[in-house]
Amino acid sequence: MTVRTRFAPSPTGYMHIGGMRTALFNWLWARHNTGQFVLRIDDTDQQRNVEEALEPILDAFRWLGLDWDEGPETGGDCGPYFQSQRREHYDEAINQLLDTQCAYLDFESPDETRQQREVAEREKKQYVSSRTSLDLTINEIEARKAAGDPHVVRFLVPRNRTVRITDLVRGEVEWDCSLMVDPVIARNDGSPLYNFATVVDDAAMSISHVIRAEEHLSNTPIQVLIHEAIGTPLPEFAHIPFVAAPASKRKLSKREIGKYRQQKEFRKLFELGDQVLTRIGRDAGEDGLSPVMVAFYREVGFLPSGLLNALVRLGWSLDDETEIFSNAEMQQHFGLQRVVSGSAGLDPDKLMSYQAHWMSELSHEERLHGCLGFLKEAGLIQPDADEITRNRVKYVIELAGDRIRVFGDILSLDEFFVEDDDLEFDDKNFRKRVVTPDETIGLLKNLRDELADCTPFHSAALHDLVQEFVDRQGIRFGAIAAPLRLCVTGKAQGADLFGTLELLGQATSLKRIDRAIGIAETMRSG
């Protein structure tokens, strides 16, 4: 049997990271079995602009390299792949269900239904559908239809039985049908509802494995019943754990980002995002990009391989030690048998470590390419960067080494790209290391003059020079290294100090030291 999996997003305007993990598992299972992965758009409820709301979702798939064999843009034999365009399939199935008395027209108003529900709740009784419309004669039904009475189509749940499935990750799960409400499968205008459309389409598209998040488990008995009523073969089900918020068991939700921002485990990711996004003029925060969305990671400069590695390990493992998976390795090894059943919290720390690993695997050229994009976006270099600029960036990247975990990190090395007079100083550290100590400005002045005589202005020579200076003055190395760093970069931390000086060049270094001394003196006298 050909393995065919699907992911069926509704066009919401963004791609949720948890949904992406579900999509990944589907894609992996299809690829592992040399089957097909189908993308189907669940837009039965759409009032919004589908095309516009779909684009970010497709972008996420393209960025991560999850290609779909059938779906929007690529087409396929089971199309169309938009549910809004598959009405005839649903109509046909509804008529079949009506003909076989597996479904019925319900003329009860939503208000009546709601009231019954409330009454049952108050009396602590299980609510089940009243089925009053079942008592209508054929003539009465025709008359009400002719009169234009609003009605829906409900699936008639067979109450005297149970539904049992063998879930590929959860094992045997069973439901008592007498407790189930007859689900609405079509609205008054004939448009289908999710639970129903999904079944029709999964069958029509020969989906062999329905791999979806655990929150759909409770939809499953209805879908099984509908499959049986229509007479289509049952797919295998695999309900994977949902992606939880860091250090929690709760479903990761876009609505909670305000809370997440305050959370210890999550904060670092938000801060990384803020740092990068504000510099490239993107909106971060509640309405903008956030770590629940795939786009966030792309915009901040994560690697697809880093994100993918983190996602694949969220609820799945190969063995007791393998952590790093390339795309090819995932495809080779992924299996539904080793999906865990407990919820899996996103771990920002671990994500960063996967990311750092895959960043370190990149060639110089690839790293340069990624960083260049961010520098341009931030306006730190010209869009048409010349060879000299590119070379400079290359050196900066080399100097920065492992400090660049995501491409956006290059923006924190802005000291190499700003004009000398535009360099901003980290106020707190500048005061602490340069302004406050009484002897520092004097030391800097002396060192500055020695630096002015240093030729060639190379890292090793500079190191020797400072070392001799430190010995002669009888001070700690850090007593001059830290202030010097502050003067030329504005920061307390950064790449190798002497490499930094060399790259900045003699003229710039001296100019910045002079400027810093001037500012420090003003601060002391003020």
Added chain:
RNA sequence: GGCCCCAUCGUCUAGUCAGGCCUAGGACACUGGGUUUUCAUCCCAGCAACGGGGGUUCAAAUCCCCCUGGGGUCACCA
């Protein structure tokens, strides 16, 4: 509340199906040490878990029952 799912270090997990190889393994984080006379890496070491109670058994993290806890879901949304 009904129904359903879940339960091992702070986190992601291995071990559970086929009970003994588990004084519970790995990774991330954290802590300490070494390397880097600056920063980041890197190396080594350490910390740290079977939710509770009953069974079954020579033997239980592993099988059974109960409890507790956590979560999901209960739409003319998807």
